[in-house]
Amino acid sequence: MSPRSRFLAYAGVAVGLCLYLGGLTRLPLQRGNEPMYAAPAVWMLETGEYLVPHYEGGPFLQKPPLTWWILAGSYRLLGVSVFAARLPSALAALATVLLVGLWVKRRSGERAGWLAALILMFSFSFLQLSVTFAADAFLTFAVTLAVIVLDDAARREDGSDVARGLASGAVLALAFAFKGLVGIVLPVGAVALGLLFDRQRPVRFLRRAGAAAGTLIALVAPWHWAMHRRLGGVFWTKFYWENQFLRGASTLYMRERGPFYYLGILAWAVFPWSLFLPGALRRGRASSAPLGWFVFTLLFWTLVVQKREVYLLTLLPAVAALVAESLCREDAIASRWRRIPWWLAAGVCLVAVGAWIRAFPAPVELGGWVPSVLVAVGFGVLAVSLAVGAHDRTDSAPFAAALACGLLLAALQHYESRLAPYDPVPKWGAMVGVECGEGCDTYMYGIHAYSLDFYSRKDWVIVPDLGDSFTKRLAHEKGFLVLPTDKEADLAQLPFPWKVVDRASILDKSWLAAALGRSANAFRSLSLVRFERPGR
Numbered sequence: 001m002s003p004r005s006r007f008l009a010y011a012g013v014a015v016g017l018c019l020y021l022g023g024l025t026r027l028p029l030q031r032g033n034e035p036m037y038a039a040p041a042v043w044m045l046e047t048g049e050y051l052v053p054h055y056e057g058g059p060f061l062q063k064p065p066l067t068w069w070i071l072a073g074s075y076r077l078l079g080v081s082v083f084a085a086r087l088p089s090a091l092a093a094l095a096t097v098l099l100v101g102l103w104v105k106r107r108s109g110e111r112a113g114w115l116a117a118l119i120l121m122f123s124f125s126f127l128q129l130s131v132t133f134a135a136d137a138f139l140t141f142a143v144t145l146a147v148i149v150l151d152d153a154a155r156r157e158d159g160s161d162v163a164r165g166l167a168s169g170a171v172l173a174l175a176f177a178f179k180g181l182v183g184i185v186l187p188v189g190a191v192a193l194g195l196l197f198d199r200q201r202p203v204r205f206l207r208r209a210g211a212a213a214g215t216l217i218a219l220v221a222p223w224h225w226a227m228h229r230r231l232g233g234v235f236w237t238k239f240y241w242e243n244q245f246l247r248g249a250s251t252l253y254m255r256e257r258g259p260f261y262y263l264g265i266l267a268w269a270v271f272p273w274s275l276f277l278p279g280a281l282r283r284g285r286a287s288s289a290p291l292g293w294f295v296f297t298l299l300f301w302t303l304v305v306q307k308r309e310v311y312l313l314t315l316l317p318a319v320a321a322l323v324a325e326s327l328c329r330e331d332a333i334a335s336r337w338r339r340i341p342w343w344l345a346a347g348v349c350l351v352a353v354g355a356w357i358r359a360f361p362a363p364v365e366l367g368g369w370v371p372s373v374l375v376a377v378g379f380g381v382l383a384v385s386l387a388v389g390a391h392d393r394t395d396s397a398p399f400a401a402a403l404a405c406g407l408l409l410a411a412l413q414h415y416e417s418r419l420a421p422y423d424p425v426p427k428w429g430a431m432v433g434v435e436c437g438e439g440c441d442t443y444m445y446g447i448h449a450y451s452l453d454f455y456s457r458k459d460w461v462i463v464p465d466l467g468d469s470f471t472k473r474l475a476h477e478k479g480f481l482v483l484p485t486d487k488e489a490d491l492a493q494l495p496f497p498w499k500v501v502d503r504a505s506i507l508d509k510s511w512l513a514a515a516l517g518r519s520a521n522a523f524r525s526l527s528l529v530r531f532e533r534p535g536r
């Protein structure tokens with residue numbers, strides 16, 4: 001590894017630490033799934049109920065509770081805040097980067113290890129999703145650790161069979177504790193497929209697998225026993241049948257997306273490295289564990305009916321390992337075909353710069369002049385680094401491109417930070433929390449803004465209408481309702497006084513689509529309504 005590559009790697013680490021830890025509060029909580037992790041941990045602290053998470057008005061049995069326990073611990077140490085909610089998952093993401101770097105270094109040398117860590121750290125989706133989807137960030141860390149431990153247990157002759165089995169069972173239990181059965185299926189399938197690619201039998205399989213299975217059962221059984229005692233058959237129905245099986249095998253929770261959905265997501269999720277991925281899909285010299293990990297995980301999530309972008313987090317460490325090891329092979333420098341991905345990626349960046357500049361009045365209006373210019377410069381710097389990499393015969397070209405990716409992500413983060421005023425939920429939630437005290441009804445109508453739970457410390461319930469079914473729900477003299485402003489006419493159905501306290505615009509679509517002028521209805525007006533029922 002040359003001094004220049006080492007310098008670029010150190011600079012990349014510095015930029016990465018700023019990205020992951022310095023921008024945790026640049027935006028409010030997302031209104032969708034992020035409060036699903038942040039809010040139940042608040043209820044745990046307030047009620048002392050740590051076994052059964054509470055959300056959306058009742059027990060929340062989508063996942064095991066370890067994620068919420070970690071967030072509750074963060075709140076206890078740092079106080080309840082957006083920073084405390086996001087810090088644990090950011091640290092889990094950085095720990096995953098470190099694990100991948102050390103693993104690839106052991107497999108293919110120092111240069112490949114550094115490059116794999118930087119590729120993963122500066123993958124757009126890994127940065128964006130791992131900070132806001134806590135359970136998936138923790139799962140990705142646990143799956144990465146499990147793949148490493150299980151691959152060693154399956155291939156290495158040294159070490160005690162019992163010790164390797166105990167370690168394997170422990171990491172599988174950890175992965176299960178974050179998201180259930182998928183935490184077991186992914187690493188086991190990844191390692192098994194890697195062994196199949198190498199035509200290698202696992203070392204002393206029965207002894208090590210037996211110890212692993214026994215350890216896994218011993219670690220997860222107490223939680224199952226406690227949940228059964230508390231909830232009985234409801235636990236098994238809700239947790240296993242509805243959330244572990246139906247969620248993946250039916251369209252009960254989400255409309256079906258096509259079988260090629262993840263290919264499109266992957267193309268930009270790890271850009272520009274996705275263009276190098278086809279040439280990296282080959283058996284490894286040390287082992288084919290990264291290849292097995294990539295193929296099995298992609299096939300698994302493709303076969304699952306419910307498809308979501310965040311599920312690909314568990315795939316990205318394998319992509320980083322494959323691309324880094326491919327770029328660090330000697331034949332990668334000698335081959336003329338290696339120039340094609342560099343030029344293609346540079347061309348995509350130039351197209352992005354052109355599209356951004358063409359739409360320039362819109363991004364300036366949305367995020368400001370300086371942030372808009374920085375985004376254009378970021379894409380330009382990445383384009384130049386990739387074009388130079390197409391001709392550079394030294395080992396530093398991938399490191400320069402990785403650092404350019406980090407600088408582009410920094411520019412995008414700075415732009416995103418200017419969008420915080422377009423979300424009134426933090427202000428409204430704080431207002432409601434102060435006014436309600438302990439006695440208040442809180443509802444949403446025609447809108448999903450779950451972050452209200454976190455900011456108000458109240459459980460907001462979605463109602464389908466404002467007729468008799470709504471009024472029968474009310475239990476207090478006063479309450480608050482959030483609804484789209486264009487639905488204010490429906491308030492006439494309420495048989496008691498109400499008042500619109502505030503109206504505000506909210507960015508309801510992708511900010512990128514809004515900045516490029518591709519979304520005519522990017523903003524939506526919301527209303528906060530206070531109502532009172534005299535005589536109650």
